[in-house]
Amino acid sequence: MRVFNFSAGPAVLPEPVLQKAAAEMLDWHGSGMSVMEMSHRGKEFISIAEKVEADLRALLAIPTHYKVLFLQGGAIADNALVPMNLLRGRSVADYVNTGEWSKKSIKEAGKYCAVNVAASSEDKKFTYVPAQDTWKLSSDAAYVHVCTNETIGGLEYQWTPDTGELPLVADMSSHILSRVIEVSKYGVIYAGAQKNAGSAGLTLVIVRDDLLDCALPITPSVFHWKEQSAAESMLNTPATYAIYIAGLVFEWLQAQGGIAAIERRNIAKAQLLYDYLDHTQFYANGVRKEDRSRMNVVFRLSDETLDEAFLKGAKERGMVQLKGHRAVGGMRASIYNAMPVEGVRALVEYMQDFEQRNG
Amino acid sequence: MRVFNFSAGPAVLPEPVLQKAAAEMLDWHGSGMSVMEMSHRGKEFISIAEKVEADLRALLAIPTHYKVLFLQGGAIADNALVPMNLLRGRSVADYVNTGEWSKKSIKEAGKYCAVNVAASSEDKKFTYVPAQDTWKLSSDAAYVHVCTNETIGGLEYQWTPDTGELPLVADMSSHILSRVIEVSKYGVIYAGAQKNAGSAGLTLVIVRDDLLDCALPITPSVFHWKEQSAAESMLNTPATYAIYIAGLVFEWLQAQGGIAAIERRNIAKAQLLYDYLDHTQFYANGVRKEDRSRMNVVFRLSDETLDEAFLKGAKERGMVQLKGHRAVGGMRASIYNAMPVEGVRALVEYMQDFEQRNG
Numbered sequence: 001m002r003v004f005n006f007s008a009g010p011a012v013l014p015e016p017v018l019q020k021a022a023a024e025m026l027d028w029h030g031s032g033m034s035v036m037e038m039s040h041r042g043k044e045f046i047s048i049a050e051k052v053e054a055d056l057r058a059l060l061a062i063p064t065h066y067k068v069l070f071l072q073g074g075a076i077a078d079n080a081l082v083p084m085n086l087l088r089g090r091s092v093a094d095y096v097n098t099g100e101w102s103k104k105s106i107k108e109a110g111k112y113c114a115v116n117v118a119a120s121s122e123d124k125k126f127t128y129v130p131a132q133d134t135w136k137l138s139s140d141a142a143y144v145h146v147c148t149n150e151t152i153g154g155l156e157y158q159w160t161p162d163t164g165e166l167p168l169v170a171d172m173s174s175h176i177l178s179r180v181i182e183v184s185k186y187g188v189i190y191a192g193a194q195k196n197a198g199s200a201g202l203t204l205v206i207v208r209d210d211l212l213d214c215a216l217p218i219t220p221s222v223f224h225w226k227e228q229s230a231a232e233s234m235l236n237t238p239a240t241y242a243i244y245i246a247g248l249v250f251e252w253l254q255a256q257g258g259i260a261a262i263e264r265r266n267i268a269k270a271q272l273l274y275d276y277l278d279h280t281q282f283y284a285n286g287v288r289k290e291d292r293s294r295m296n297v298v299f300r301l302s303d304e305t306l307d308e309a310f311l312k313g314a315k316e317r318g319m320v321q322l323k324g325h326r327a328v329g330g331m332r333a334s335i336y337n338a339m340p341v342e343g344v345r346a347l348v349e350y351m352q353d354f355e356q357r358n359g
Numbered sequence: 360m361r362v363f364n365f366s367a368g369p370a371v372l373p374e375p376v377l378q379k380a381a382a383e384m385l386d387w388h389g390s391g392m393s394v395m396e397m398s399h400r401g402k403e404f405i406s407i408a409e410k411v412e413a414d415l416r417a418l419l420a421i422p423t424h425y426k427v428l429f430l431q432g433g434a435i436a437d438n439a440l441v442p443m444n445l446l447r448g449r450s451v452a453d454y455v456n457t458g459e460w461s462k463k464s465i466k467e468a469g470k471y472c473a474v475n476v477a478a479s480s481e482d483k484k485f486t487y488v489p490a491q492d493t494w495k496l497s498s499d500a501a502y503v504h505v506c507t508n509e510t511i512g513g514l515e516y517q518w519t520p521d522t523g524e525l526p527l528v529a530d531m532s533s534h535i536l537s538r539v540i541e542v543s544k545y546g547v548i549y550a551g552a553q554k555n556a557g558s559a560g561l562t563l564v565i566v567r568d569d570l571l572d573c574a575l576p577i578t579p580s581v582f583h584w585k586e587q588s589a590a591e592s593m594l595n596t597p598a599t600y601a602i603y604i605a606g607l608v609f610e611w612l613q614a615q616g617g618i619a620a621i622e623r624r625n626i627a628k629a630q631l632l633y634d635y636l637d638h639t640q641f642y643a644n645g646v647r648k649e650d651r652s653r654m655n656v657v658f659r660l661s662d663e664t665l666d667e668a669f670l671k672g673a674k675e676r677g678m679v680q681l682k683g684h685r686a687v688g689g690m691r692a693s694i695y696n697a698m699p700v701e702g703v704r705a706l707v708e709y710m711q712d713f714e715q716r717n718g
Contacts, residue, residue, distance in 0.1 A: 003391030007398040010599055015385070018393050022384035026377050032362030032677065034377050036558045036604065039366040039680055072431040072560060073581055076595035080579030108580055194596055199395045201431060201560040201598030218577055220439030221467055222432055236435035237553055239560030239598065240369055245395070318391065321398055 004343035007321035008151050008296060008334040009174065010194040017198075017248040017338075035244040040237050049232075052247035059250060059259055060176075062183050062206060069205040069225060070233040070243055074192040075101070075173045078203060079108035081223045082145065082169055082188065087113055088214040090142035094118040094166070096135065099126040099150035100327050101171060109145070112216075116141065126153040128288040132161055143167040143187060149175035151195075152325040154298035154332065155291050160185045167211055175295045176204065177253065178337055179263040187211050193242060195295070196337050198249045202242035253337065262337050269335050269344045270294040276348045282355040283331075300330040306358055307331070317350055319343070363702035366680035367510050367655060367693040368533065369553040375614075376557075376607040376697075394603040399596050408591075411606035415563070418609060418618055419535075421542050426571060428564040428584060429592040429602050433551040434460070434532045437562060438467035440582045441504065441528055441547065446472055447573040449501035453477040453525070455494065458485040458509035459686050460530060468504070471575070475500060485512045487647040491520055502526040502546060508534035510554075511684040513657035513691065514650050519544045526570055534654045535563065536612065537696055538622040546570050552601060554654070555696050557608045561601035612696065621696050628694050628703045629653040635707050641714040642690075659689040665717055666690070676709055678702070 005012040028035050031044050038045040053068050062068060073081070082105075083093060093113050095106045097120035109115050116138045119130035137144060144166050148157040151174040160182055161168055167187025176191040183189065188207050194200035205225065213226040221227050222236045256262050274292060277285045283299045285292065301307055307323075310331070314322050324330035335344055364371040387394050390403050397404040412427050421427060432440070441464075442452060452472050454465045456479035468474050475497045478489035496503060503525050507516040510533040519541055520527055526546025535550040542548065546567050553559035564584065572585040580586050581595045615621050633651060636644045642658045644651065660666055666682075669690070673681050683689035694703055 001391055002386065005392055005396055007396065007401070010396055010398060010596065013393060013396050018385050018395070022381045025381035025384070026374070027361065032360055032679070033364055034372060036377070037364055037366065037369055037372050039369060040559065042366070042680065072433075072436070072598075073579075074431075074595040077431070077579055077581045080581075111576060192596060194599075199600045200399065200596045201601055217470060220432075220436055222436045222439075236433040237369065237551060237559045239431075239601070240553075241558050241600065241604075242560055242598070245600075320391070321401065 001318065003318045003320050004339070004346055005320055006333045006335070006339070006347070008195075008325070008332060009192070010200045011334055011336050012338045013198070014249065014252045014338045017245065017252050020248055021245060036241045038240060040234055040240050045240055048244055048247060049238075052243055052250060055247065055250035055254065056204070059253055060181065060183060065209050066183060067207050067209055067212060067225070067229045069207065069228050070238055071203045071205055071223065071228060072201060072239055073223070074200070074203055075171050075190060076104060076108070077223070078171070078190045078205070079105045080111065081219070082190070083109045083112035084219045084223065085215045085225050086167065086169065086188065086211060087142045087216060090140060092116055092138050092141050094137050094141040094144040096120070096130065096144070096146045097122060098129055098147060098155055099153035100325070101147045101150055101152065105145055105147065105171060113142070118144065125286070126150065126155060127286050129155060129157055129291045137163070137166065141166060143169045145169045145171070147171040149173070149293055149295055151296050151334070152327055154285070154287055154293045154296045156293035156295065158290060167208070175293070177259060177262075178266050178295055180259050193246055195334075196249075198246040199242045201239045202246060265341065266294045266335070266337065269339065269341050270297060272341070272344050272348055273297045273333060273335070276351065280355060282359045283351060295334060295336055297333045297335060298324060298328070298330060303358075309358070310354055313354060314350055317346065319347055319350065360677065362677045362679050363698070363705055364679055365692045365694070365698070365706070367554075367684070367691060368551070369559045370693055370695050371697045372557070373608065373611045373697045376604065376611050379607055380604060395600045397599065399593055399599050404599055407603055407606060408597075411602055411609065414606065414609040414613065418612055419540065419542060421565060424568050425542060426566050426568055426584070426588045428566065428587050429597050430562045430564055430582065430587060431560060431598055432582070433559070433562055434530050434549060435463060435467070436582070437530070437549045437564070438464045439470065440578070441549070442468045442471035443578040443582065444574045444584050445526065445528065445547065445570060446501045446575060449499060451475055451497050451500050453496050453500040453503040455479070455489065455503070455505045456481060457488055457506060457514055458512035459684070460506045460509055460511065464504055464506065464530060472501070477503065484645070485509065485514060486645050488514060488516055488650045496522070496525065500525060502528045504528045504530070506530040508532070508652055508654055510655050510693070511686055513644070513646055513652045513655045515652035515654065517649060526567070534652070536618060536621075537625050537654055539618050552605055555608075557605040558601045560598045561605060624700065625653045625694075625696065628698065628700050629656060631700070631703050631707055632656045632692060632694070635710065639714060641718045642710060654693060654695055656692045656694060657683060657687070657689060668717070669713055672713060673709055676705065678706055678709065
């Protein structure tokens with residue numbers, strides 16, 4: 001029996017995606033091969049890769065002057081690869097610090113340039129997104145970096161920063177494809193695929209074409225955006241199976257009605273959980289209401305000694321991976337696109353039941 | 360119907376591996392999750408990752424003072440990451456040039472250090488491996504790099520270089536796990552997984568522990584061997600599904616009798632093809648006999664105008680991906696571990712038949 005999997009990533013996938021992958025495992029579309037066995041330069045895989053890119057472009061309405069790259073290494077690799085590719089002779093980059101993932105990005109960028117922390121919500125334990133009028137941008141920064149959904153802290157930008165001429169770079173790993181975004185506001189968007197775009201090992205990079213060709217000479221070729229763009233992300237063998245799985249997820253998203261439709265569902269799912277959290281003293285979410293993540297709902301039991309019993313009871317009811325990240329403790333329910341509303345309802349019912357028995 | 364897939368990589372996988380992956384796709388061992396959906400830090404995936412490493416160590420008899428890393432980016436990424444991790448304050452590295460993959464490594468290393476080409480077989484179109492007594496090693500090199508199987512040229516080291524104190528670094532992408540190797544002769548072994556170890560998107564790196572902690576400050580954390588070793592390859596989210604597939608391949612290899620047994624089969628398979636090539640004027644393989652690859656058998660039709668007809672006829676008989684690499688032309692039959700002897704026999708029979716009809 002399938003469980004309700006609240007993992008922050010790798011995370012739950014739509015069951016129809018897994019069923020299709022299983023059915024096609026030994027023979028994709030009569031080719032006599034698994035997708036895993038296909039030469040990345042063969043016509044079968046090229047047809048898959050082209051459709052995956054076209055579907056992603058359609059889902060996110062990516063303008064034609066943006067390139068889409070399918071790379072490897074995840075967002076943590078991009079913490080290094082962004083400055084490598086984007087410094088353009090400048091020596092400083094601006095970063096907004098909204099939590100653990102921002103901190104990782106800042107630390108890694110420090111290997112390549114001076115980092116100006118333009119704004120931070122560390123003063124209040126990362127429970128809010130600093131308003132843009134408080135940001136102190138450098139006059140000579142190469143770019144401004146934000147993490148638009150903090151998976152660990154459960155914080156999400158519900159608005160799009162406007163950095164004018166300065167390229168805006170966003171780590172969207174944990175909420176890409178969960179909501180409508182305006183790509184043209186960004187210089188670069190990057191995201192690990194293992195939350196809303198399939199399986200781990202694939203990184204999506206969306207780059208405005210005037211920012212493609214600025215990489216430092218020390219940039220490894222496979223992470224040089226211009227070289228990879230010229231090679232259609234096939235300068236090295238790409239993560240072919242992960243690309244195929246992403247494609248199945250994109251087809252599933254289209255069948256759900258696209259991003260606007262999935263966003264409405266995500267709002268409703270998050271609302272279910274937050275509404276309950278706001279009407280109980282037994283659990284608490286400390287994030288400012290307008291900055292709460294729709295994808296990662298963090299909460300604490302008022303009595304932490306009950307944490308283990310809570311997790312055990314959840315598991316017995318087929319709900320797993322609710323433990324918060326070790327960096328912050330507490331609980332976390334990641335409710336990505338593929339988490340059905342039934343999973344969220346089951347969680348709220350269990351939380352109510354647990355409260356009645358222990359409150 | 361499954362085809363005989365002679366792709367150079369991604370390549371044919373053992374059918375039992377694909378069957379198991381399909382059967383476990385929606386629910387791994389009663390966990391209620393696909394492996395693709397598992398948190399990399401959850402006990403289920405940790406148990407998978409630990410077994411995969413233990414099985415690889417057992418198969419290759421990897422000594423305990425070597426670390427095994429499961430990274431991303433493939434061998435072309437490692438062309439940059441090897442000098443980043445191994446220069447140790449030195450400014451030159453030695454490279455042996457035996458073909459297209461060596462050339463890629465040399466070109467990329469040149470971004471980070473001076474490259475001394477210690478030996479090359481380019482004078483004879485990469486049809487032989489230069490004997491070690493002809494290598495001109497630098498006195499101050501950081502390491503010596505070899506590509507022990509040239510996938511494009513069909514060339515393979517049938518012996519192990521001895522570089523004394525100088526660390527020997529080998530790109531074994533296209534023949535790792537196909538033959539018994541003496542790991543202790545190498546400082547570093549790296550390999551993309553998509554030939555004999557599963558699917559694309561996973562890179563195996565085997566490093567002697569005294570070479571772990573030498574990376575340049577510009578090395579991205581996720582490619583810093585020491586940091587990844589300390590994090591058990593989980594500094595970033597690893598390519599979890601590719602690791603799982605590698606594990607299924609390793610279990611299949613054990614069921615075949617291990618590496619020594621698969622090596623005997625590989626010798627027999629290659630022999631079938633080379634014996635035929637040596638007894639016909641219709642096809643030719645130009646590689647020196649003692650340096651021929653057991654994994655990638657390259658050959659040319661004496662009349663190149665028949666190439667298209669040859670490929671078309673092969674495809675009609677369920678044999679695909681026989682076209683040689685665009686850099687060199689001709690034909691190439693990649694016959695990795697998972698290619699059954701029946702596939703090689705079918706190819707030889709077709710080649711004979713084609714010769715009779717066109718010779």
